[in-house]
Amino acid sequence: MRIVGLTGGIASGKSTVSNLFKSDGVPVVDADVVARDVLKKGTGGYKKVVGAFGDKILLDSGDVDRARLGQIVFSDPSKRQLLNRLLAPFISSGLFWEIMKLWLKGSKVIVLDIPLLFEAKMDKWTNPIIVVWVDPETQLQRLMVRDGITEEQARNRINAQMALDSKRTKADLVIDNSRSLEETKEQFQEVLMQVTRPLTWREFGLSRKGEWGPKLLILEHESKYKKHLSLSCYLLHQKTLFTPHRRCVVDSASLGFSQLRLPKVLQYRYLSL
Numbered sequence: 653m654r655i656v657g658l659t660g661g662i663a664s665g666k667s668t669v670s671n672l673f674k675s676d677g678v679p680v681v682d683a684d685v686v687a688r689d690v691l692k693k694g695t696g697g698y699k700k701v702v703g704a705f706g707d708k709i710l711l712d713s714g715d716v717d718r719a720r721l722g723q724i725v726f727s728d729p730s731k732r733q734l735l736n737r738l739l740a741p742f743i744s745s746g747l748f749w750e751i752m753k754l755w756l757k758g759s760k761v762i763v764l765d766i767p768l769l770f771e772a773k774m775d776k777w778t779n780p781i782i783v784v785w786v787d788p789e790t791q792l793q794r795l796m797v798r799d800g801i802t803e804e805q806a807r808n809r810i811n812a813q814m815a816l817d818s819k820r821t822k823a824d825l826v827i828d829n830s831r832s833l834e835e836t837k838e839q840f841q842e843v844l845m846q847v848t849r850p851l852t853w854r855e856f857g858l859s860r861k862g863e864w865g866p867k868l869l870i871l872e873h874e875s876k877y878k879k880h881l882s883l884s885c886y887l888l889h890q891k892t893l894f895t896p897h898r899r900c901v902v903d904s905a906s907l908g909f910s911q912l913r914l915p916k917v918l919q920y921r922y923l924s925l
């Protein structure tokens with residue numbers, strides 16, 4: 653499996669580029685989404701953060717007031733470090749599970765969109781690393797417009813991250829998103845070719861061979877005694893079904909459940925091993 657790193661500065665265009673990857677069928681794990689999940693009411697991250705910052709960061713509903721927490725942490729580096737420290741383990745394990753899910757699906761190339769890839773030292777997980785760069789003035793303007801914030805607030809947020817020029821020097825591939833979307837898309841095509849080139853032997857070794865490996869077929873069906881539901885589990889290899897008692901060929905596209913001699917099948921799922 654190839655784990656591609658996608659990073660940049662705030663509002664430099666990471667989501668814009670990650671959407672291009674998604675439309676080309678490359679799965680993306682978005683660290684901002686994971687970070688939002690780990691701060692949802694009642695989660696471990698929520699409890700830690702509310703314990704440290706107090707009720708003043710809560711809305712009446714009990715959810716975290718993200719705008720309020722943002723004001724606090726982006727104007728005070730020590731508070732930001734505290735928030736980062738509290739959430740880091742939850743974000744890392746959230747990312748790990750998202751990667752595992754894609755690995756289980758047999759994905760061969762995935763993109764990790766992580767704004768703080770270098771700051772959080774997660775760059776060692778990824779290769780190659782793409783930095784979405786933008787010139788400072790355009791970044792400031794886009795951030796103010798998108799988030800409806802003042803110049804001072806926008807500068808605070810930009811300064812909360814490693815300088816975009818330093819990130820650029822650490823990149824394997826750079827997309828300059830300072831100009832039109834069309835120009836970004838052209839650079840993206842070149843980057844996509846690099847990212848989807850054949851896997852190295854090492855990357856191949858780290859991939860799950862779900863396409864060719866055995867699969868489990870899990871069926872939910874009526875039991876012989878009618879009143880109950882039953883689950884049955886079969887080991888499939890290619891189109892051949894193995895059961896403890898017999899072996900028969902099934903077409904996995906239009907599975908001939910009748911061959912299984914089971915009462916009415918209600919649901920089925922494949923699980924690649």
Ligand SMILES: CC(C)(COP(=O)(O)OP(=O)(O)OC[C@H]1O[C@@H](n2cnc3c(N)ncnc32)[C@H](O)[C@@H]1O)[C@@H](O)C(=O)NCCC(=O)NCCS
Nearest residue numbers: 661662683684687718719721722725736739767768812813
């Ligand atoms: C402070 C919070 C509540 C503000 O929420 P808000 O909805 O306003 O912003 P959002 O989460 O969409 O983040 C927007 C951008 O801000 C930047 N950013 C977010 N957190 C940080 C941080 N701790 N340090 C520097 N930049 C950050 C990123 O570029 C991100 O893409 C939120 O950003 C947060 O919980 N941050 C800590 C978690 C974190 O590190 N997230 C980044 C993912 S690696």
Ligand SMILES: Nc1ncnc2c1ncn2[C@@H]1O[C@H](COP(=O)(O)OP(=O)(O)OP(=O)(O)O)[C@@H](O)[C@H]1O
Nearest residue numbers: 661662663664665666667668794798829831832833
């Ligand atoms: N080439 C472009 N031309 C004009 N506007 C753009 C371009 N690329 C991105 N934008 C706009 O700039 C803003 C920031 O882009 P985007 O949300 O993709 O950045 P981001 O790096 O994902 O931000 P964040 O770090 O906050 O998650 C958005 O409003 C987006 O629509």
